[in-house]
Amino acid sequence: MDTFASYHPAALLGYFMAVLLPAMFSANPALHLLVLLGGLAFWALLVPGRTFAGDLAFYTLLSLMIAVTNPLFSHNGVTPLFFLNGNPVTLEAVWYGVDMAVMLVAVLYWCKCFHRVMSDDKLLFLLAGTASSLSLLISSAIRFVPELKERIARVHQAQKAMGLYSSGSYVDRLLGGLRVFSAVLSWSLECAVETGQAMKGRGYGLKGRSHYALFRLRPRDGWFAAVTLCMAAAVVTVMARGALTHDFYPKMTGLSAAPEALLGYAAYGVLAALPFLLEAAGRCRWHLLLRRCARQDTGGEPGKDGVRWTY
Amino acid sequence: MTCSSWKRFLVPAAVAAVVLAGALLFPQQYYAWISMAAAVIACLPLLVRFERRSPAAGELTVLAVLVAISSAGRFAFAWIPAFKPVTAVTVLSAMYLGPESGFIVGALSALVSNFYFGQGPWTPFQMFAWGFLGFLAGLLSRPLQKSKAWLCLYGIWAGLLYSLIMDVWTTLWADGTFVLGRYLAACASALPFTVMYAASNVVFLLILGGPVGEKLQRIKEKYGLFQNQA
Structure with missing residues (x-):
């Protein structure tokens, strides 16, 4: 309420x-x-x-x-x-x-x-009227954050199951973390390009398209x-x-x-x-x-x- | 020249309006007002240019992933205090995808991660600090790509500069004016964080510089993205 x-x-x-x-x-x-x-x-x-x-x-x-x-x-x-x-x-x-x-x-x-x-x-609704590319970029980034967190957890578990960086030392954990980060980045970049191509295939950026207004005066x-x-x-x-x-x-x-x-x-x-x-x-x-x-x-x-x- | 003549006066007019408003309305808090307005105005031109270019869908989603991973990385490395991969991701994006992309990734990482950590008057300063570090790295992309030593130096300087900019904000915020004693005290008390920022930047850039660089280069060449950038 x-x-x-x-x-x-x-x-x-x-x-x-x-x-x-x-x-x-x-x-x-x-x-x-x-x-x-x-x-x-x-x-x-x-x-x-x-x-x-x-x-x-x-x-x-x-x-x-x-x-x-x-x-x-x-x-x-x-x-x-x-x-x-x-x-x-x-x-x-x-x-x-x-x-x-x-x-x-x-x-x-x-x-x-x-x-x-x-x-x-x-905030994104307000931005979309004046800056559509930026607001799309921000809203997809916000959507990617939980997705990436889940991917990080999955890669982490897979590497653990393979017996990598099983020791608890800080150096090992740091190197392991960086390896996970790198793997998730390449995975996600590839997905991102595919998303971009799908958006293009569905007419993103064509003239005469409007955006859906969530709020009315x-x-x-x-x-x-x-x-x-x-x-x-x-x-x-x-x-x-x-x-x-x-x-x-x-x-x-x-x-x-x-x-x-x-x-x-x-x-x-x-x-x-x-x-x-x-x-x-x-x-x-x-x-x-x-x-x-x-x-x-x-x-x-x-x-x-x-x-x-x-x- | 695509700019029509009156648009060229927009920025000077905005600056004049800010200064005048500050002098008329907020004479006592002039410094805080000006610095905040300066941080906002400094971010605007590059954001506007990005918007005007109407970037391709693929470029948008790639940048969104980079922004998201630098925010998500703050959670992934949460067990090391003050370890933020934001600067490193920003610098690497700038080196391989151009200064404008670097600015966008840096500035929007600040904005997006603050949706989780809380927005406030510090958001424009963080946006400006990270955006500027990204833009600069994009301009210096050639030496940074060639030598690891330059990359290390840039990591240290980026950690230092980020800390110094945010301490300016702390001082102006706590005192309303710039008190040198307070600034030095703020810098001194933030020293462990500054060292940690610089160290984490160096570690991150040295270990990930190669692999991430290759990935970004590959995406760029394979799909023909970010070609109109220097």
């Missing part, structure tokens, strides 16, 4: 660009915090609770490490806290490290979401794209006017609370929360429908066998 992932791939790709670019390349802590919260909330809906907790522990450690190491390498800033080996550790560098850590972890979380939402068929994709576009345009306009600039060095400027900056934060907050909101709304609707179905089937009571129907 993925509501957000069911939008059109082009709209989704546009959305991810709109939310990631300002976060990755601005130095505004408020934007970084907003994007982190949005990503965390969405990721919490996508994975089971235990996975989420494990991830959170790992990324908290990672961000602590980044935040601590920054002041050791960077001695910019005018407020020294203490001196280490004769180098000042400054307040500004500490805050900069914290901000960087938040941004990095946020982007990593969004990359995980991207990986989950934009499966390879969606629907009205809700239009709404989604329009909201994304409006919010992104608002953020970019505010950024271009300089209302969201924030400097850490030499001395930190306070976060701007001008109306224009607040507008930028609000727009970006909506943008970052969009996947969470859509996904949560979709789940609520699904559960309501389930409940209504169950009520219609059994008159609101559990069935005779005591089991409530679930779909």
Whole structure:
């Protein structure tokens, strides 16, 4: 049940660009915090609770490490806290490290979401419209990977059965591995050429052929794209006017609370929360429908066998 | 000249747009933005040229197998840490099938193997690093085919360069700007990996250089593929 992932791939790709670019390349802590919260909330809906907790522990450690190491390498800033080996550790560098850590972890979380939402068929669908040869090359490579892994295992077993490289020494294993690799390569190259000839025989590359479209634009994709576009345009306009600039060095400027900056934060907050909101709304609707179905089937009571129907 | 006159301005216009957007929108993270955009833009011309050429079906499938085997090889040799056959396969494809094929195999290996290992902002950098190493090996194909010593040197240099490029990414990513101390620290902490990359490239190229080279040469001559490449 993925509501957000069911939008059109082009709209989704546009959305991810709109939310990631300002976060990755601005130095505004408020934007970084907003994007982190949005990503965390969405990721919490996508994975089971235990996975989420494990991830959170790992990324908290990672961000602590980044935040601590920054002041050791960077001695910019005018407020020294203490001196280490004769180098000042400054307040500004500490805050900069914290901000960087938040941004990095946020982007990593969004990359995980991207990986989950934009499966390879969606990316290849987008590429096929503009670059058909490249997308065919990538999709056949993706198909060959499991096939080659299986071939590697088969050749490996055959060589083992013949009594080759039976000793466990590293040199033996390495040489054996390379021999398997070489055998699989010649096998697969020959097959590849045959596949190519079969494709040619069936008219690959002739004029006037179209490709099959897996996804179709629907009205809700239009709404989604329009909201994304409006919010992104608002953020970019505010950024271009300089209302969201924030400097850490030499001395930190306070976060701007001008109306224009607040507008930028609000727009970006909506943008970052969009996947969470859509996904949560979709789940609520699904559960309501389930409940209504169950009520219609059994008159609101559990069935005779005591089991409530679930779909 | 097949290029119409306005298309010649596309690349300068794209560069200008990137620089302007960086200066206007992201003044504090200028370096990270520029380096990322540069990695993307550096990959584009060769990918576009490949697409325009509309390569034959046989060339596509052969390249797909090479891309796939360098990704699958990461699993096959997983018991040796940091042993990646990607560079070696890229270099060998470039030596025998031309610089463009080398670029395609290198760049797409990064893209395809990241479907398994996770896509992220590092993907364009890996694509650029491996693609560039492949393209260069294609240009140097004559000395590399003739002497094993040059092949070894190229393997070492490729391991080193890959590591150095990815450390630039680490530094820009962690600091937003290029801090020399952080870069040196990143290089130092990655040293075991760098050594392992270089060593695995050399082992791979020395042992497989001959047999794989013969196979690629044979495919090329027997089926008349990749003939329009230098």
